[in-house]
Amino acid sequence: MAHDHDHSHHHLHHAGHDSQRRLAWAILLTGGFMVAEVVGGILSGSLALLADAGHMLTDTAALGLAWFAAWISRRPADQKRSYGYHRVQTLAAFVNGLTLIAIVVWIAIEAIRRFLSPVAVMGLPMLTIAMLGLLVNLVVFAILHGGDRDNLNIRGAALHVLGDLLGSVAAIIAALVILTTGWTPIDPLLSLLVAALILRSAWKLTRESGHILLEGTPDGLDAATLRCEIPEQLEAVCNVHHVHVWSLTPGRHLVSLHAAIDEDEDRQAALLAIRNLLAERYGLDHATIQLESRHQCADEPEPEPDEGHRG
Known part of the structure; x- marks a missing residue:
């Protein structure tokens, strides 16, 4: 029996360090703005803002998990783990995918409650915070999107942030509609739309990372x-x-x-x-x-x- 190993250690080390740095910036920006969005959602009564803040709360934890996975994956192989710790990144992506699906379920349940029992929504504070949130999410998404495209861990983190970005857009649109027409059901309605968009990407991420964890055959190889x-x-x-x-x-x-x-x-x-x-x-x-x-x-x-x- 013979083995042929080409681990490309230098490239992997550089890519891992870059991913870790990008994730650290993402954690700092996302966690920092989350507090403002929670306060704004409570004051304005907006579900879209609270849903987006809920995203950011889980995103901060998800980004922390992704950062940990990027850090530990750089550790060299040892006697107990002959392939090293690279698979931890795929495991983190799988967990992040499941977390996104759980968030979608929560948003859907809360939106249905809002349809059954409408609440007053303050349009101006909602609009202001949502616009700031959109700016922060765009910056964070750009940071992560510029990373390793083949890294499921980075992709999972980027999907969390993309969900926040869509949530901010939905909150802006809802705020404008409420300010101009006073029609508050637009808030939970757009939240459901964002949840549906997130679910599609979350399912794809979970399925792909789960396939790797089950050691399935890669696409294009048979x-x-x-x-x-x-x-x-x-x-x-x-x-x-x-x-x-x-x-x-x-x-x-x-x-x-x-x-x-x-x-x-x-x-x-x-x-x-x-x-x-x-x-x-x-x-x-x-x-x-x-x-x-x-x-x-x-x-x-x-x-x-x-x-x-x-x-």
Whole structure:
């Protein structure tokens, strides 16, 4: 058995440090404005503002979790965690996705209550605070959006802030409608609209991070395709089986497989050829390859998908 590891330590260290710095700024700005929005929501009676403040409260905690994940993911691998701590970022993204879904449920319940029992809303304070909130959210979103696009942790944090941004826009529109027409149901109505938009992104984030945590096959890669194409591309290989492909984090895919070659083939050359093909054609730089003789795998049945991940 042989291993091919290309961790790109320098790039990962730089990306991790940048993510941590961006998240720290996001925490500072979001947590700081949250207090003002809570006070403004209570004084004005606006659900849109309180919903946005609730977002910012959970966002501050979510950003803190994301910051912790970015920090701990930079720790090197050790005896207990041979892959290091990179998967913590995916776990944090999964938790953030679930938190967003919980927020959507809370907003929906509160909006229904407001429809059944309308309350007076002060339009001017609501408008002022919502505009300030929009400015803060735009700055925070720009900070996070400029980070690593493949980092689910950063994407999860950005989705929280995007929810706040949409909430601020909804609060501004609701405040303008209330100031011009006095129609207060616009406040919970727009809150429901924002909740629906957040739910879509939250579900996508939760599903994608959950797929990685379950070590699902990455998009664009297929074990059956590898089993067929590697023997077709390499004459030295007569059979490929026990193929499993999964992700450590988005963009960091791993593969393990058994490859059968003829007895008279150069094993080292065959191993190198398989590594190069996996890296150049499929972008799989981290491969665990076990070489076998042709007679060891003759007519060996491929395990069913539920028999285990790595065969």
